[in-house]
Amino acid sequence: MRAQVQENHGEPIVSRERPEPVAAPGEVVLNVLAAGLNHLDLWLQQGDTGDSLSLPRVPGTDVLGEVIALGEGVAADLLGERVLVYPGRSCGTCDFCQAGHPSACRRFEIMGYSYDGGYAEQIAVPAGSVVSVGADAPLSWAAVPVSYITAWNALVVKGGLTAGKVAVIWGATGGLGNAAVKIAEALGAHVVAIVGSEEKALWLSSSGFSGDILVRGDDLVKRVRAVTGGRGVDLVLDHVGSATWNDSLRMLAVRGHLAFCGVTTGYSVETDLRQIFGKQLTIAGTWIGDPADLEAVVSLLQKHPEALPVVQNSFTLDDAAAAQETLADPSGNGKTILRCQ
Amino acid sequence: MRAQVQENHGEPIVSRERPEPVAAPGEVVLNVLAAGLNHLDLWLQQGDTGDSLSLPRVPGTDVLGEVIALGEGVAADLLGERVLVYPGRSCGTCDFCQAGHPSACRRFEIMGYSYDGGYAEQIAVPAGSVVSVGADAPLSWAAVPVSYITAWNALVVKGGLTAGKVAVIWGATGGLGNAAVKIAEALGAHVVAIVGSEEKALWLSSSGFSGDILVRGDDLVKRVRAVTGGRGVDLVLDHVGSATWNDSLRMLAVRGHLAFCGVTTGYSVETDLRQIFGKQLTIAGTWIGDPADLEAVVSLLQKHPEALPVVQNSFTLDDAAAAQETLADPSGNGKTILRCQ
Amino acid sequence: MRAQVQENHGEPIVSRERPEPVAAPGEVVLNVLAAGLNHLDLWLQQGDTGDSLSLPRVPGTDVLGEVIALGEGVAADLLGERVLVYPGRSCGTCDFCQAGHPSACRRFEIMGYSYDGGYAEQIAVPAGSVVSVGADAPLSWAAVPVSYITAWNALVVKGGLTAGKVAVIWGATGGLGNAAVKIAEALGAHVVAIVGSEEKALWLSSSGFSGDILVRGDDLVKRVRAVTGGRGVDLVLDHVGSATWNDSLRMLAVRGHLAFCGVTTGYSVETDLRQIFGKQLTIAGTWIGDPADLEAVVSLLQKHPEALPVVQNSFTLDDAAAAQETLADPSGNGKTILRCQ
Amino acid sequence: MRAQVQENHGEPIVSRERPEPVAAPGEVVLNVLAAGLNHLDLWLQQGDTGDSLSLPRVPGTDVLGEVIALGEGVAADLLGERVLVYPGRSCGTCDFCQAGHPSACRRFEIMGYSYDGGYAEQIAVPAGSVVSVGADAPLSWAAVPVSYITAWNALVVKGGLTAGKVAVIWGATGGLGNAAVKIAEALGAHVVAIVGSEEKALWLSSSGFSGDILVRGDDLVKRVRAVTGGRGVDLVLDHVGSATWNDSLRMLAVRGHLAFCGVTTGYSVETDLRQIFGKQLTIAGTWIGDPADLEAVVSLLQKHPEALPVVQNSFTLDDAAAAQETLADPSGNGKTILRCQ
């Protein structure tokens, strides 16, 4: 079968022939219908991330597939199912693993980054890691896993977001940000979306978004607070980092919550600690979620297909290198997928 | 102004002229656009409920109105807003009131039952009890308050329902049951709806419901468990009582939750306690929710208008007595409202 | 080595010679310092419990031991430690096991009941199931596991008991009841202890209990409510069943919690459902807890040795049959242990 | 009656004669038995805090008193009770007040700082703000309110601390730090206490503390992590600020919690955001707690009198100015109180 392989850091991925995977006991083999691209691909390509990465590696953290073979001990009714894959593995025995939090395990690894992923015609994965999405699930489901797992964990599991609350989402047209926007709206929260340009604001409006859109610029904190009559908002989802951290704290109402999901602008920032204790804020760090989060968000999307990712670009498996170039474009919105069959 | 008044127990309500209400400090006066009917109306009419009821009384617990006058101290921007009203009042100073749970106050009273409600052209209510629903809100909003507050409190606040869980709803075509169905689906839960007849099943299908529908009858518990491959469900919402209580317990999976919202079939029932500790079930009793629940559910409905109540019958204010007759019909589905202007 | 064995239902346990256990990979071998008796012993002896039991079986669910040998892969610093053992095992792979709730697993089994326990000079157990209790831990620690795990899970994990709340404990001189009393007092809750006789009241007073003691009899609900000025209590721990269930519901304040831990008086009871929804009660069923509960309660007892079980009777391993006779005596208080070395 | 009054910023407090307080409706008058000193006194004295402060002001946030007179509408059984006072007041009507969180109210004010406190022979306070502590309560209770309310809120309500967890407490010999140490030990947590000097370590040992003591200095983070075998701790309580914030984050285990209660060393600090999302930390800001926290902690202390504050210095009311000088001494440990009768 064909797979796309990162063979050397600093070079584009290349197409290679690989043996067809076989289902070990407890595993299933999937025909990969589509794979979603993530910034992890670029980190793997660059290779200077601080993680210990070994090459060659098949990228592909987000996978939509169809079960075509079952290993020993796997329930027969999985055969033929269209599924997503939870994109991580861990030790299975530590306290965190036993409490349902493999992402907190010291030995947690991400598919398509630390072990081979879905930029391939087929892949073998643990049967316990797949979640059925329905026979008619469109290919846009392939862009769900990483972004939606992370957003669900940050917004709902840790942030307690429900209908009736006001949530600010930074970077609302990117992968994680748009997943958060769509989840928050599906839950009935009021969303204040922050975007980087008027073009992105237009794109967001045209995607069906019904909340407030604010373009980054002067007086942003003041404009956010004005949406709530000066009170501040209940939750901010920030995955930008040093450039936004203090504004995020200032936007929050008393007893507000900062869902902090990583950095793209630097990890070191001068912090005004008075915001944190003076307003009794809570902050929770998240960089991915756990398997139960994938199950939950699949269920949400089945009831609310309008909350599926917006796939902006779609390439064939063989064009993966070209597809990855779209990732690096900061003016891009929405998600990019590979059609792998 | 015209109002509909319950003057004597055991008799139909009658139309009476009443003075126009005036906004006391902290109050607003509403033009009542529509009022929703509830079974509370019948209890008030019958009068043998065990509650101390005084007559005459204007029924009307569910009110959609437009703010036409402001009392002293009320923010000016409420004027002209289309609003729902939280239909209860309490002492305001006990531990429960201070913790945001007026429905637990010993002195909690329900509008349209213990004090005058919305079967009238106008009504004065505390400004703090209204929630804006948007200038274009259709009259079906009038059927929201009691049913949706109760269902939200039972399903979400106490039951922790989220996407990814399986919920059984008894009486899924009635006011409370259908509110629960629509909230649970909007949240992304998988709903198993139980109805009393094939006719009700048809009605539910045609209302846009996408989950499983089971008609009461033989082997109901077995059929419910079959939906989950024998595992049992995560949550059951039961407001029927002695006729369904034990089946509800049996339908639940290990660590499942029974949201128990009252009885229509009798309050005394032989209970198999082994279900409760053997399966580590949780049970939470609810009969209405708190003001925050109304705010939350309004927010949910603004994002998901498809989850608004299905108004099956609509009458003018003057036809209130005829409207109340629809309540007593057990074959009825959906909600009934009065148009009050 | 010597072990006590249940060879036939309906007969006393007998002393037998067994081969010394060997530590398989991941296991440790313990010298059993003492083993606590539980009512499970009687159920195993009777054998008509509805569980599938196989004989011969070494009873002994509660074990205090010293680690004398390590299997492959076990950390060396466990050697010589004085430890308690979490007395259950499960599949390890189902959703419940992966979420840290093995007691909810379909394949959960109890040590000393479904597999061999601690009425022996030595026992091999999984290294992951032991919790260190300190080199000087007295033998009364042997009576901790089942009772304290269950009480902690019911009171704290599910019941949310904290300082400042009022808790009723039924059967406050028995194993589970007294564990609950001691945990609740250690947490700073105010405890209302219910006992069956004046003799038991005296025993409880002399054990260092500082709360209210009520002897079962007329007007018990009224007397309990009087302790709280008529308000009702925040939490009731009930492990009696049909004889107490309705009184438990009536004792509770609005928004109170019933921690329901099993039955000794029958499992079928006519229930007044109005208590449950009218007072917005919550109920949670528990019959044992999970491994994290053992770790938590060991930590509590290390800070509060006054909360250790009261060992009323102590026998040698060889006198196990005589020791078990104390279990059947309803006038007994406190716990019985076997000294196994 | 005599009271101690801050008349001008920058000067010592002075003794003044004031009229005896009268109980307004809903109030009680207390004979102040003792009043605890807090750093708030020094801020009031200095007067450059950013808060709007008006003088003259009677300091005294922590009050132990005996009820000697009742206003209209107050229950008679309060007369003669020995009580603590919740030291804050708020609007009573905002969302935060109605949810039991007056400390989040925009109009929250602190007794002895924004309105007159307990450095006086008598004081009138709302009956709803007092909590009975028992007829024999020693004067050390006077040092409880601010420190213990804050520590309880941070550790338990927001931090979820229970037995079985490991907690680091910075500044463990100061008022807040020592309150946290004593609460955490009473709950059965394992405490790692950080102190500023060997002298403070000795003082802490001699106060009955049974956990680990670490003196600030080289490799502090490494030494803390060594206590948990390198894993990191479950909770850190930090009220120091810029000097300790990053070390606090580094000490925490994956999924650990930072209870952040204010700053004494500066509020601006360069933060390594990777700690927060990479370890999935949670952070909660606290600077005081709510009335329910005082009730809870009083209940805890009644069961655990060994957890009462250590009163290091005791002065008469007339010596208040001298007493306040002890506050400024950084080598001091424990609490200082005024005997006001």
Ligand SMILES: [Zn+2]
């Ligand atoms: Zn692990």
Ligand SMILES: [Zn+2]
């Ligand atoms: Zn009240």
Ligand SMILES: [Zn+2]
């Ligand atoms: Zn299992």
Ligand SMILES: [Zn+2]
């Ligand atoms: Zn307020």
